[in-house]
Structure formats: C-alpha cells, structure tokens
Amino acid sequence: MQETLQRRLSGIDVNSRAIILIGLAALFVPQFAAGSNLDVATRIVLFAALSSAWNIMAGYAGLFSFGHAAFFGIGAYATAYLLAVQGISPVVGLVVGAIGGALFGLLLGYLTFRYKLRGAYFVLTTFAFAEMLYLIAMKFSPINGAVGLRVPIRREESWWWMQFAPNSPNYFYLMLIYLLITLVAINMLMRSRTGQYIVAVRDDEDAASALGINPLRSRLIAVAWSGALTAAGGTFYFQYLFFIEPPLAFGPNISVEILLPGVIGGMGTFWGPLVGSGLLIILGELTTSFVRQPPEFLSFLQGRSGLDLALYGALLIGIIMFLPRGVYGTLAHRWEVRRERQVHRAEASSRDGMKEQRDD
C-alpha cells in the first residue's frame, strides 16, 4: 500500500511537481505584495494563463493566432451578459463562455483548415475573426453595444459571484486558480496521446497522416482547448476589472497582450508563457516608473508621454533579436543541447573503453 503510494508520488511528472510548488509559493504572495504590487502580480498570473492557453495553438500545434481576443471577448461577454443582464452567476458564465470559446474555435479552425489557410494567411484570418466580433459587439444592443457592461455591485463578498472588496487578495487567488487549472489542463493534454498527435501534426503533417492521425481532427482539438481556456480568462478579467466594452474584449491590443508573453518567453515550451508574462509585466512597470522618475542626469526625460512604451518596445526587440526562441526557450534549448552532448561523450568514452578491453 505504502509502496504504491510512493510509486504514485514518484510517478508525478516534473511539470506537475513544479505546478504544485508554484501554487504553494504563490499562496504567500499577498503577504508580501499589497496595493499596486498585488495588482501587478494579479496581471502576471492572468496573462501567464492566457498566453499558456494561446501557446496550445501557436506553440504546440504550430497555429499562430493573432486574434485570441476573439476567444477572450467571448468569455468576457458571455459572463457579462449573463451577470449584468440576466443576473446569473459568473460561475455559469465561465462554463458558458468556455464552451462558446471552444465552439468558436471549432468554427474558425474548420473554415481555415478546410480551405488550407496556412502561415501568414492563417494569422490574418484569426485577426479578421477577432475584428469581426469587435464590429458585431459594437452594434449589438443586447450586450449594450459600444457602451459596454458593468458588474453589478453586491454588498457582501462572495466566491459564487466572484466579487470581493476592491483591495481583497481574493482576486489574486481567483487568477491563481485559473492559472493552475490551465497549467494542469495543458500538461495533461500535452502528455496524452492526443497532445502527442498535435505535436506530430505540427512537426510533419504528411508523416503524421501516414501513421493514421487525422490532421484536421488534431488541429481542431488544439484550437478548441485553446479557445475554451482563453475564454475562461475573459470571465476572470471581467470580474477583476468590473467592466467590459468591445475594445477591451475584442481589440487587437488584447490579442497582442495575450501572444507577447508566449513569444518572449518561448513558444511551444511549457514554462515560456509564464516566464514571459512575469518578465513583460515587470519590465513594463519598470520602464514606466523609470520615465516617471528618471535618475538625475536624465531628468529631461521626465513626463515625456509614450517614452516608456518606446523603451519597452526597444527592450522587446532586443530580446527577440538575441533570444529568438524566447527567454525560457533559449535557456531550455541550451540545456538540452548540453545534455545531448554529455550523453554523446559518455557513450563515446564507454565505447572506447570497450574497445580497449577487447584489444587487451
């Protein structure tokens, strides 16, 4: 009995162990960070999860999406409509939004794969779909068109209504739960046969087909998972922000904010989006505060609007130029290459040893 338990524990993969560790460590974040710092932490966690969801498509399935705002907005608006108009809990909105995100993903995926849109054409199609939803949302009166929707304020805190006091750490915990569920889901998916098929189709579609994999099916599964998990993020974002309007939900800004952590951290790696999100948001904070309060010899920079963004952009260009696989991706790759070389050397020396023995 004890032995099976031990074996079961040792059978937990590295990623799952790290997820548990991160979850435990993050529980203490609100102890050290309050106010605007907790805000920063909350955004890091949110965009780490969103970008991880995006990474299923862009990284693992090789389907670069420039329009993830579509899924995000569907989740946000499903929740907003149910809560603000119908008075239904965001927990329901979360489920409805996720299903909506998955279905929209299937639609988008089926149309693009059916007509074999690849590369830049696929990227542009995802962008067009998000823009289309944006335009529809602007004119659609049941969700209040361009005006947007607000979270009705309740008197008491409640997990069921996902509503807490403005400075409550529970919003951070809410995002943390979202991140952990997303990571566990992705880890399970990518370790499963289905996930391996998705990567096989990305690596070589013809070879995958010859081994009995239906590429359309594999890609649709990836898009549906990515869409559902991204839509879930929309729900949490709406609850956190108390407000949603079409540009916030479906605008290209959101698409970029979702994809950047993955690109900067490392596409197709499990931890890339997480690393990228932390890096990007902290970097953004630092450049903003640097321009707001520059050191004395640079005091002429103070208060120049947009300068922080220019600096931020320059740093991004630098990262992409020098670390094309992303920050985490590059490190992981170097480590992998070193490990392979060590194995190679060990094998070579053991072969030599055997040869010498034989010579004796």
Place this chain on the structure above:
Amino acid sequence: MTEASPGSEPQAASNGPLLEITNVSKRFGGLLALSDVSFSVQQGTIHGLIGPNGAGKTTLFNVVAGTFAPTTGKVAYRGADITGTPSHRMASLGIGRTFQIMKPFGSMTVHENVRIATYGRTDSTEEASTEADAVIAMVGLERWRDRSAGELPTAGRKRLELARALGLAPNLLLLDEVLAGLVPAERKPLIDLLKEIRSTGVTMLLVEHVMQAVMALSDEIVVLHHGQMLASGSPRDVIDDPRVIEAYLGEEHRHAEG
C-alpha cells in the same frame, strides 16, 4: 504484434491478391504521369517498382498510399476499393508507408516518434511504449532511443522511417526509396532487415532506384518508363528484357553525355 491490428480483419477475398492496381492513370495538367498501369501484389511477397528518373514511380506510389487519387483507374486492397482513401485512413487498414524525403518529428525523441505509430494499436500509453521499444530494437536504433530524432544521421533516419511504419504493425508496407542516399556499406544491413521483416509475413511494395537492392529483394518486379508499364515479372525475366536494358542504358548515356 501482440494485439490483433485493425488490418488483420477477416479477409474479404482470401485467395485474391493483397493489392490490385487496375488501369491507373494520373494526369497533372498536360502531363500524363501514369498511363494505364495494372499489376497486383500477392500476400507475403516483395514487389519491386523500378524505372528511370521521371518514370512515374513516385506518382504511382503516392496513388497507392492515398496521397492523391488517380485520374482514372482503381486501387483495391483485399478486394475492397480503396481508391482515393485519405492517407490517414490507410494506417487503420494495415498499410504503412515511408517517405523518400525523410520526415522525422524533429521535436521528439526516436522513441516518441515510434510511439506515435504504436499509439494507434492500443489504449494504454505504457503498452504503446513497450511496443515502440520492440520496434526500435528490431531496426537497431536502441542506442538512439532517447535522442532527438532531428539529430539522427541519414542511415538512422531511414531506419526511423521504417520503424514508424512498422509501429503500425502493417500488413502492407510501402517503401519509397529506403535505400537511396546510403553508401553500399549501409545498404547491406538494411537489406537484411527488410528480409527479416518479410519473414514476419509483411507484404512490401518497394520503389527503388538502386537496382542491385531490388534484384536481391524482390519476388516480382514492375518496370515503369514514361508513365507506362514497360515490363513485369521475376527479377531474372526483367533484367534480361531488352526494352528494360534500353530504357536504363538510354538513361545512362544521357547521364554520361550531360
């Protein structure tokens, strides 16, 4: 190998040929790449498909593998029409193929590559892993098991192509120039391996440029030239056929002059 593969269902026509190609033609725009090709492959044999460059070997291979449908004609497997069946359904029929230009899943290890194939035969990942190891051992890639497939040298990649196809536990194996690009010293062990695979009862259709290999392996040979069947029969008959000699010699003359 342990479980009954989907390909080993009761045979529709137990005495008929395993694969039957009837009057297959394929037109690419103005080019008639294949013209009225017919032959059949018996269960348990190795069938060689040869011809000079541009003879239509690869086109015919792709028609059989389901990469594209023929313009006219029919491909039957175990008596059932499989013309135009999408390539991902071929695997479940028990038909495996390799690619002339090797296509490893570059982000995966050798073991993971083969496991993609063996996944189709079992519901358990553990079993799929065990099966993959058995195939890896058979093709002699144990030493490379946990290495990235992208790192394999050419001879290793050829074996990986073969291993993945074998991972399907196929009844019919379509091999597209598995020996091309190898130095003679590397060919011999691979030829032995193919013979070993035949001895397990796998039928093979072999597209090959390396004459000596085809002669050594094939029970039957079909020679294509300009998309047409030039000759067919046993290796002995074919090699003595003056039309075959002319087609190949003509080719070599052109090479020598060009």
